[in-house]
Amino acid sequence: MTRKRRLTREEAKAETRRALLDAAAEVFAEHGFHGASIDTVAEAAGYTKGAVYSHFSNKDELYLALLDEHLSSEGPQAIALLESGAPIESFAAEIEARLPEEVEKMRDWGRLTYEFILHAMRNEEVRRRLSDRFERARDEYAATLEKRYAAIGEPPPIEIEKLATALMAFENGMSMMGLVNPELITGGVYSRTLERLLER
Amino acid sequence: MTRKRRLTREEAKAETRRALLDAAAEVFAEHGFHGASIDTVAEAAGYTKGAVYSHFSNKDELYLALLDEHLSSEGPQAIALLESGAPIESFAAEIEARLPEEVEKMRDWGRLTYEFILHAMRNEEVRRRLSDRFERARDEYAATLEKRYAAIGEPPPIEIEKLATALMAFENGMSMMGLVNPELITGGVYSRTLERLLER
DNA sequence: GTCTATAGAACGATAGAC
DNA sequence: GTCTATCGTTCTATAGAC
Numbered sequence: 001m002t003r004k005r006r007l008t009r010e011e012a013k014a015e016t017r018r019a020l021l022d023a024a025a026e027v028f029a030e031h032g033f034h035g036a037s038i039d040t041v042a043e044a045a046g047y048t049k050g051a052v053y054s055h056f057s058n059k060d061e062l063y064l065a066l067l068d069e070h071l072s073s074e075g076p077q078a079i080a081l082l083e084s085g086a087p088i089e090s091f092a093a094e095i096e097a098r099l100p101e102e103v104e105k106m107r108d109w110g111r112l113t114y115e116f117i118l119h120a121m122r123n124e125e126v127r128r129r130l131s132d133r134f135e136r137a138r139d140e141y142a143a144t145l146e147k148r149y150a151a152i153g154e155p156p157p158i159e160i161e162k163l164a165t166a167l168m169a170f171e172n173g174m175s176m177m178g179l180v181n182p183e184l185i186t187g188g189v190y191s192r193t194l195e196r197l198l199e200r
Numbered sequence: 201m202t203r204k205r206r207l208t209r210e211e212a213k214a215e216t217r218r219a220l221l222d223a224a225a226e227v228f229a230e231h232g233f234h235g236a237s238i239d240t241v242a243e244a245a246g247y248t249k250g251a252v253y254s255h256f257s258n259k260d261e262l263y264l265a266l267l268d269e270h271l272s273s274e275g276p277q278a279i280a281l282l283e284s285g286a287p288i289e290s291f292a293a294e295i296e297a298r299l300p301e302e303v304e305k306m307r308d309w310g311r312l313t314y315e316f317i318l319h320a321m322r323n324e325e326v327r328r329r330l331s332d333r334f335e336r337a338r339d340e341y342a343a344t345l346e347k348r349y350a351a352i353g354e355p356p357p358i359e360i361e362k363l364a365t366a367l368m369a370f371e372n373g374m375s376m377m378g379l380v381n382p383e384l385i386t387g388g389v390y391s392r393t394l395e396r397l398l399e400r
Numbered sequence: 401g402t403c404t405a406t407a408g409a410a411c412g413a414t415a416g417a418c
Numbered sequence: 419g420t421c422t423a424t425c426g427t428t429c430t431a432t433a434g435a436c
Contacts, residue, residue: 009435013405037425049427050406059426111321114314117380121311131381138384158392165377165384166370166393173373177365179321181331184338184365192358193366196397 017055019045021069024062029108033063033115060126063116064133070109071137076144083144085151088199092191099190103182110179138164157200166197217255219245221269224262229308233263233315260326263316264333270309271337283344285351288399292391299390303382310379338364357400366397 023045027036038059042052056062078098081091120127142164149156156163170193178185207215223245227236238259242252256262278298281291320327342364349356356363370393378385 009404012435016405038427039425048407050408053427054405107321111318114318117376118311118314121307121379127380131384134377134380134384158396162387162389162392165389166396169373169377169385169389169393170366170370171373172376173369173371176317176372176376177334177369180317180327180334184331184334185369187362189362189365189369192362193369193397196358196366197393 013055016045016047016051020047020052020055020062021065025066028063028066028112033059033112033119038062060119060129063112064129066112067116067130067133071133071140075137075140079141079144082148082198083151085148088195091198092194095194096188096191099186100182103178103185106175106178110175134168138168141167154200157198163197167194170197213255216245216247216251220247220252220255220262221265225266228263228266228312233259233312233319238262260319260329263312264329266312267316267330267333271333271340279341279344282348282398283351285348288395289391291398292394295394296388296391299386300382303378303385306375306378310375313375334368338368341367354400357398363397367394370397 020041024036024041027041027044030036031040038049038052041062042048042050045051052062056065078095079091081094116130120130138161142160145156145160145163149160158166174185174190220241224236224241227241227244230236231240238249238252241262242248242250245251252262256265278295279291281294316330320330338361342360345356345360345363349360358366374385374390
């Protein structure tokens with residue numbers, strides 16, 4: 001690996017943060033939230049504990065940072081089509097097509113998700129911070145839906161915020177069922193339900 | 201407690217099983233699946249380990265028996281209205297009214313559920329047995345829906361089996377979100393979404 | 401010289417072994 | 419029930435960017 005030039009402090013910091021997050025994603029995926037140690041994460045990134053704690057105030061925040069990336073990378077990619085006002089059918093088909101690969105990815109992430117929810121249920125402060133993420137995800141979903149129905153000039157089938165919540169719940173539930181058995185959620189349920197929920 | 205008469209062998213066996221299940225429900229709720237020991241369950245029921253193992257082949261089966269009771273008591277009670285062909289609105293209103301008390305019950309059961317799913321993900325045989333339960337629950341849901349649409353003489357809005365899966369996913373997802381923050385799922389999302397999914 | 405990102409020692413809590 | 423190992427977190431020292 002060739003080093004192009006000396007990094008500024010900010011660049012170096014950003015690079016370290018990136019490395020830590022990537023390492024955390026790997027280590028958490030392999031060992032789970034409980035099983036992963038801060039030491040191991042730091043080491044996997046080529047640093048020590050000090051580096052982790054200078055970027056994240058604790059282990060919870062490290063996970064929440066991963067969750068933020070997950071929410072802002074997975075979500076929008078899928079719903080970009082919605083915003084443009086493309087027909088529900090193409091959106092639904094897109095989702096359905098991605099499903100097999102999603103199911104695969106979801107194995108690790110799902111485990112992490114449930115571990116962290118269990119953890120959050122035992123700690124009020126953590127629960128609140130997780131809840132904030134859920135709320136924000138729902139609001140972003142709602143904003144996208146808002147734009148969509150404005151774009152196609154039709155009123156939403158049910159109130160936007162409720163619709164956003166329902167979609168999140170449906171997706172989370174499908175995830176859970178898919179973890180137990182992928183076959184339960186294949187065969188067009190995803191797309192047909194989305195069409196049903198979204199179209200007038 | 202007054203004993204009316206000598207119990208037959210079968211009655212005594214059933215009584216023991218009942219006591220063990222009740223004890224398991226309590227102990228699992230308090231300590232979680234991992235934290236609960238068979239010893240503690242047996243003791244809480246007034247028996248010893250031997251009694252547990254003569255009724256359930258292992259800890260997994262003990263949980264699965266609880267799940268069976270959960271599925272056949274909570275589910276049908278709620279969907280009985282559906283079968284009769286009562287209007288969606290009354291069904292939805294019923295669900296919405298039960299929501300606060302459901303959320304409360306869900307705290308313990310939700311924890312158990314996620315613990316067991318995590319456990320099942322690490323053990324193929326357990327995963328399969330859990331998957332069977334999901335499948336059966338879906339089929340029972342589908343059968344109820346089938347009757348409903350036959351009763352009202354209308355075709356279902358989407359294919360029955362898909363509809364059953366979608367409803368299960370939605371309910372599971374709402375549960376999960378409700379565990380993190382009950383406020384996320386109140387305010388009519390439940391009823392409006394059910395109406396939307398079920399009505400023609 | 402000042403500031404800050406990181407290393408690494410130190411500490412307290414906790415879970416698991418025996 | 420005791421002991422030990424492990425881990426999250428805190429604290430302090432230092433090297434290098436500015």
